[in-house]
Each structure stands twice: as C-alpha cells, then as structure tokens.
Amino acid sequence: MPEKFYSKDNIRFLLHEVFPIAELCKRERFKEHSVESLDMIIEAADSMSVNHLRPILTEMDNKPPYLENGKVKVHPKMGGLMKTFGEDGWISMAAPYEYGGQQVPFTVFQATGFMMGAANYSTIAYPFLTTGAAHLIESFATKELQQIYIPKMFSGEWQGTMALTEPGAGSSLTDIVSTAKPTDKGYYLVKGQKIFISCGDHDACDNFVHLMLARIEGAPAGTKGISLFIVPQQRPDKNGNLTFNDVNTAGIFHKMGYHGAPIAHLMMGEANDCHAWLVGEPHKGLSYMFQMMNEARVGVGCNAVSIASAAYYNSLEYANVRTQGRKITEKDPLKPQIPIIEHADVKRMLLFQKAIVEGSLSLVFEATTCLDNVATLTGEEKETNFLILELLTPIVKSYPAEMSILSTSTALQCFGGYGYTKEYMAELFFRETRIHTLHEGTTAIHGMDLLGRKVMMQNGKATILLMTRIMEDIEAAQKYEGLKAYAGALAEKIMKLQEVTMHLVSVAQSEGPEVYLSDATLYLELFSILAIGWQWIKQGIKVEELKEAGTKAYSAEFLQSKLYALQYFFEYEMPKTEALIIRLKSNNHVTVIAKAEEIL
C-alpha cells in the first residue's frame, strides 16, 4: 500500500461539492478552464508530491542546510525541483496570462500547495515564496521592473523572498531601521540587516529577489515611513548579466524542523553598494505588504493543515496495522491482540485529527474562494467577499497553526513509545509544524488583528456579513435529522459570540484598550471554533445531499466518516467554547494587572 498523506477523495469532495470549482469556471477570468482541466492539475500535483517531494523528506530532515564559504547549501535535488516548479507552471499558475501565468483559480492553486506541503513542507517554501514575491511585483512595481524580474522568478531560476524582519523588528514592524538612500540613477542604496529570511540564500537558484522593507532617509517615523524595495542579490544589467549586489549571507538559523529550507540572516549594503528599486510609492511599503498578506496567511494556515494531514494518515495507517491489547470485554489472554484502531481512545485520537484537518482545510478553501471571488466579482459582491476574507484571515492563519501542534502531537501519541523515535515520521511532523504559530504573525498578533481591527471595521460589517452566511447554512442544515441538533448548537454559539463581543466592547469603553485586547488570543480561539463548526455543517449538508441523491461518486464509508468527524467536532471541540466564554466574560484582568516584577 503506498504511503498516504492526504485524501484525494476529500480534496475532490471539497473542490467539487463544497466549493465547486465548476462555479468558478463560469467566470471570465477562469473561462479557459474546466473541471476536467483543473482536476488534471490536482492529479499532476499528486504525482509531483508522491514521486518527487515525499521521497526526499527524511533525507532533507537528516541533512539540514549549511553555510559554506558564505553560500547556503541545500539538498542537491532542490535545484532540479526548482526548475520543475518553474517549467511546469507551479510557481506562476495563479498569475494572469499577461505575466506568463495560467489564471488558475487561487483555490486550485492552494489545493496543489496543500498536497505538496503534505508531502514535504520545506520544498514548497521555495516556489510559493517566489509566487508571493512576484505577486507583489505584479501588483505594485513598474512594467520595467516586472519585465526584468517576473519571468526569471516564474521560471524558477530566481528565488523570491519577503525581507521584513530585523533583529529589533519582528512583531513590531514599525521599528524597522534599514535605510534607503536615493541616488540620481533611479535606484536607492539600502543598508540594513534582515533575519529569518526563508530561502534567503541557497544553491538551488541563480539569484535572489528580496522584497525588502526599509526607510527612505528623512521618512516619517513609524509605519507611515516604510517603503518597499526590490533588492536582488545579484543585480542584472541591461543585457541580463549579473553583478554582485552587496547582499551577504551572515548566517543561517538552525531550526527544530523545516530542515529542507534555509532561513537566512542577510546583510544588505555593508560595502555601500546594495542597489534597490522602489516598488510603488515611497512610504507605502507596509500597506502593499498588507494587501498581499491575506494570501500569505491563508497559505500558512494551509501549510499547517498539510502537515497535520500527513501526520493523520501516518497515524491512521499505523493504527490499522499495529496490534495491541484486546477489547475491554475480552478477558481471554489467549485471544489474538486487535489493531489499536479498535480501541475507543485511539478512535478518539484519530477523529480529533480528522476533524481538525478536514475542518481546517475546508476553511482554507472558504478563504481562497473569497480570494477568487474578489478577483472575479464586482461591486457589492466583491466587497462582501473582501470583507469576509479580511475577517477570516487571522482565523484561517492561526487556528490551523495552533491546532496542528495538537493534531501532530496526537498523531505521535497514537504510535505509543515508537512515536518519540525516528523509526516513524510522527516526530518529524510534530517538529515541522511548530513554526506556523510564529511566522506571518504570531497567534497573539492575529488575535489583536481580529478583535482590535477586523471585528469592528466598518461598524462590524464584516462580522454581520459572515454571520449571515453562517446562518444561511445553519438553516439549510436544519432539514437533516443528523445535522439538526448540531446546526442548532452552532446558532446558539453564534448568539453567545455576539454577547461576548458586546461585553468586550463595553469593557473597552470602561477599562480601555489594553484590557479589551488582553484576551484577544482566546477570542480568536472562540471565533475559530465556530468557524470550523460552520465548515463541518457545510460539509454535513453536502454529505446529506449526496446521500439523498444516491451518489456513486463517494463510498458509503467516506460519507459516514465525514459525519463521524462532524459529530466528533461538535461533541468534543465545540464545548470548549463554553470555557472560553466564561473566561472572556470574567471581570478579573490578572494579565493586565500583574506587574512584570510580580511574575517570578
């Protein structure tokens, strides 16, 4: 039996039934595509995952990147992979035709990322960082810059990166100190250091295109003085020849996992010869970044689900073959041992993972559908999708990231003592996924984004739009006996969430913003559980519809399995909201009141 790290049936179920790509194919932007052609892309991603990415996962883990003579060395297969990612269109797939892309729906693009990430997370950092960086250039840079950089990036020859973080500016991007000095030759001279730059240097590409934040000399303090630049490691002249651009690799960070991709510490302009080209207007760098961040953040959430999916199928396979113990009612020690999946607690651990993985992946596609809608709809419909996406972004980034830690930990637990050893891959997935609550904004940052900005923006319009959508699905679910109670429970929780929000708003008024936001992380968790509950209701409706229609497209076990995972989510995860609500309504503000010196 070949190793499984995602369910192709589930991807099909989500993309054909819950978020039908057939609908997207009707839009002008996607009219060259059909369900069949998009399915072929999914098949190609599967082949890439199985044949090229997964086979080198363990090797990559065992041999992390290293720095040799100022150059980062990565797995020897990575160079060939980057060519494939480029030539076969994985990097450019979602981009417009005019830039060499194929205008594939973002939802399908993300699905390929999910599959390849489940196979080998590190390998996809390279192409998809390039996609993100190229997208910034597409959206905000001059035609001239676009022509220089985008083709080389889409071909996989040049690596794109996001160069934001500095030693003193991580969560607080406002504190960036890298400088850019204008010259009269059309470029700027930048100086500064950037840390944690994923794929910031390696030997699998010929050049590196850093999308770098810096302050133009004399710029205003704070976020309003940050500009965005293209800073190549090697600068191309008019003939395409490359000259070293004074971008040095000071070091790489040794990490707990995610060993296949290097994270570099870069020094720009040590010799005062680092040329940089402004993207868009001065001082607007952060706003450009923010416009791209929704995609990047959905991507991080998706990566976290990928790894949890890999861990889930890994543990599911083990649970079906590993025998240990007998049924509680079986007292005869001479009877053979049973597969551990027969034990209720092991089923609990498996259903937990399935509920997290498939609930979260559904939410990822909810978000990418919004992205596709924003790109293809107009007027109020576009606005609605944009606002809902804004609201969902902190959730779709953070919930999978946080839960993937628990989900991979649970997978590891299914292996018993073996889970802690390198005999199996459970420990690898557990190490690998731990990065996702940290990069692209920590969970705390997203909690504050949700409660401090998104919930209240435009007088709560986004929240109202989202709740309306959820209530529609709740209503649709009411007619199915197996969903009724859970749909009702979700409706009740939605009311309670609104009460909590009102309570917090009153706290904001009486106690100020610090108290208001002090438990934003918990508020994010509460909101997230409801969002995933909603996704399970949506999936449940489709399962019931398919059953009613007597579908042959999915096995009875597949459909039943979905309903069990739905039940699991509502029986075991949804009750956690009660604990969060109790806390969020409490008037004790110990985390605000306690002074630093009183935490010992």
Next chain:
Amino acid sequence: MPEKFYSKDNIRFLLHEVFPIAELCKRERFKEHSVESLDMIIEAADSMSVNHLRPILTEMDNKPPYLENGKVKVHPKMGGLMKTFGEDGWISMAAPYEYGGQQVPFTVFQATGFMMGAANYSTIAYPFLTTGAAHLIESFATKELQQIYIPKMFSGEWQGTMALTEPGAGSSLTDIVSTAKPTDKGYYLVKGQKIFISCGDHDACDNFVHLMLARIEGAPAGTKGISLFIVPQQRPDKNGNLTFNDVNTAGIFHKMGYHGAPIAHLMMGEANDCHAWLVGEPHKGLSYMFQMMNEARVGVGCNAVSIASAAYYNSLEYANVRTQGRKITEKDPLKPQIPIIEHADVKRMLLFQKAIVEGSLSLVFEATTCLDNVATLTGEEKETNFLILELLTPIVKSYPAEMSILSTSTALQCFGGYGYTKEYMAELFFRETRIHTLHEGTTAIHGMDLLGRKVMMQNGKATILLMTRIMEDIEAAQKYEGLKAYAGALAEKIMKLQEVTMHLVSVAQSEGPEVYLSDATLYLELFSILAIGWQWIKQGIKVEELKEAGTKAYSAEFLQSKLYALQYFFEYEMPKTEALIIRLKSNNHVTVIAKAEEIL
C-alpha cells in the same frame, strides 16, 4: 545573571510551608534528619544541577548516544557523573540504612530529582532508574541477591533498568513472550527481546542489572503468568568476577529529544546462556512491578514538571530582556520599545506556565507526602494515605506530562521566531518533554486506571477520602477574601465531578464497560484540573497565612506572584472543566460506534 531553571524560593515554600518537612522529621524513620540537614541536601542538589548537569545539556543534545561495535557510547562525562551520583548518595538517599541508604524522606529525594531534571533531564534517568530497580530488589529479592546487587547499584558502578516492554507488548504487558526455563542450579535461562530499555546499555557503567519480566515455562497465560527476574548483562561469580551473560544490544532508538540517555533494544539468551534469578515468587512479577509503579509514575510526572520549569524560567528571562512593541495606548513610534513581558498576552503565556509548573509540582509533593506517610504511619492513617496515593498516581503522572507539552510550547511561543531556532533552548525543552505522555503508561492507560479501577475501588473509598481532604482545605480557604470565590468554585466543581462520575456509572450499567471507559482520558483531565485547583488553594492558604504573620522569609513579590498564578489557574484553566463535563455527560458515543473502516 546566572541561568535559572527552577525557583529555589518555590521549593522552599513547598517543602517548608505547604508540605512541611519539619513534620516528617518527627517520624521515627526520619529522626536522624532535621530541616537544616534536609535543606543542605537541596543545596547540594542545586550545586550539582548548576555546576555539573546543566553545563552539558546542549552538548548532550547535539551528540546523541551511538552504537559502536555492539556497545552504546554516551557523553564522556556520564561515567564520572554516575560515580558522583553513587558516591554522594543521590541514588541511595531514600533507601533504608540497612541497605546503605540514608532514609531521606521521599519528598526531599523527589525534590532533588526535580531540580536535577530541570537542569538536564537525561542525566537523571541513569541514577533514578537504578534507584527504582534497586528498590525492587530491596523489596522482593532474597538477601543473597540483595547483597550481590544493591551495593554496586548504589555506588553507581552498575546501572539498574526496567526491562518490561517487548515489540509486541507495550501497553499490553499481558502479552509478554520472553521465556524463563528453570535449571537445577538456582538460576533460570531466559530468552527474549526487550525494547525501549532506558539506559539499557552504555559505557558509563560497568554492568547492567535488568529487572526483567518473563514467563516461566508452563506458566498460566495472561498477567498471572509473568515473573520478575534479575538479569545482569555480566553475571558476577562468588568472587565478584564478571562473565558475559548473553545480553546483547541489538540497537538503540534514535529519538526526538532526551538525547543524553540511550534507549536500547536488548536480546537476551540468543546463545541460550542468559542466566536469570527469580525475584520473589513465580508468576507474581507484575504485581511486584505494580507495587513499585506509584513511585516511578510520580517520578515521570515530576520529570515533566522539571522540563516545564526549565522552559518557564528560560522564557521568563527572555520576556524581561527582549524589547518589542509598545503599550497599546502608546501611539508614538519614537518612544522606545518595551520588554515583551509588559504585553498582556505575554503575561498570560508566562502565568499559564507558572500555574502549570507550580500547581503540578505541588501535586507531586502531595503524592510523595503520601509515600512518606505510607512508609511511616500505621493503621488507618497509613491506609488512607495509600488509597489517596493510588488515586492520585494516574493524575500526577499524566497531567504534568500532558500539560508540559503545552507549557513548553508556550515557552517557545514567547520567543517568537527565535523559539523555533537553536539560538535558544526553548525548542530543546519542547522536544525533550514529549516522551512523558508515552512512557510509564500512556495517558489513555492512566485514564482507564483512574476511571476503571481507582475511582471505584473499595466502593469509592479513595475518592471519598480525597474529597474529604480537599473539602477541608476549601473550608480553610473560605476565611480569606482573596481565596473565597475560588474555594467556592472548587467546591462546586467537586460536586459536578461527583455528578459526572455517577452519570458514568449509570452509563456503565446501561451501555457496558466500553462506553463507560471511552472518554476515560477526558475524565482524567477533568479530575486533574480539580486536583491542581486544590493545590493552588492549598498554596493560597499558606500565602495568606504568611502575609498575616508578616513573614520576612518570602518577598512580597513572591507571595503576590503566587496569588496571580492562582488567579490565572482559576480564571483560565478551571473553566475548561465545563467543556469536559458537557462532553462526559453526552449520550453520543461516536468513538465507540465508529467502525475502523469508517475512519478514513
């Protein structure tokens, strides 16, 4: 500032105020000791931890053990350390004088283990496994065997191990297949393989004394046919000369963390020349093991707290020095950044860790106090302590083990992106602690032990005794304004726990044992949260008493910090019981009903 990995003030607070060792010193067994002499042992453990164990932690992590020519090689300092552990009495401390021990209270012995484990968990596996193995020999083996083995074990020359697990018998010990064939020379010939044997072979000791479970030929099937043997790697003759005893090291397991100690795969009797000496009576091996398991399991819980403590102080120190961002109310980007401990969410993450670490450590000492009481009291008092210990054992083993995963993960989160890198030790602690929910019984096993055996034994006598103790403390807490509400909340939860238990008993009657035990893991978590809440109430009472008495022994910040952690626990952790109660009272039994083939 020297690195801190535990709070000596907290150890003093627990051992002087909450679980007063002065009381223990009044007992006959401990009469040679005084608070001062026991404090000196704690000081010595601190010195050992700081000067000898912590300095090699990172080195050990970077260079895991390896197998060379059939022999396991460990860190070169380990040999000297084992001599020190032996010569300075760390191995034998708690043993009776007649065996060369010092009759130190188990509570103090465990405190030294806590400290040394926080410094470097792997290093203490060697001595404390030896202690546990020697204790089995003390309790059940013949005088002759005791004289041969115990002195060499206590001196640190010979390593003791627990050789239980086999490839097909992990959680299900009843399935052990190793055999023992009687001879007419007083020994048995054993044959079999044992896996996951911590410190099962290495070059820091001269010999290995495996306490091995095997079946005597013709023994009954199941747990009633398992016997316990001493199986040395080298067998000593009458003159103390060692002969190879046909115990081969087939391999070692490469692990995610806990790199300082090897876990071996051993082959006994491949050449039919593995001599083994029966401990106690035939077929009673498992019952002997169980009699020792309380100590071992308290030890595992304590080790999990150790690592969480190390991670907590590591992150606390970082939070005090790392600057990032400004107060939410501070809009001026030119104002300097503030230490991250000033942010409410960081304080939340620190108080979470503190509440877990200090609440769990308190529960560890609650359990060791029971052990000391069992060893020194008689009649009903002894019985009461024994029963409460039996009940607490699955909790004190599992709650710290489970929560240490979350606590070290939270420590890592405090470091932001740096937490994922090897620049700091957060990732090491996160990897290190993950073993504790697996060894000495997985969490599921302990859940079933609690709900399936302990809660109901002797018609629930242990539960009643424990609840009576808790209610006494709740009553004592009622007179303090700052504790009243929390004491009341705990009392209410105790009632709810009883309701849940009654509900489950009725489920057992109507639906049978499989449904009854299907959520035993959740029941364990529920019970555990109440147990830790109790420990916080106990600590709160002592804080209030000390404040009333105008203590100079503890700083005002120390006492305030305790109260904040107590508040945190009741505000953020205690509400989680509501979610568990909802689930435990549900009539949906999805984890029982779902068939293996319906989990896809």
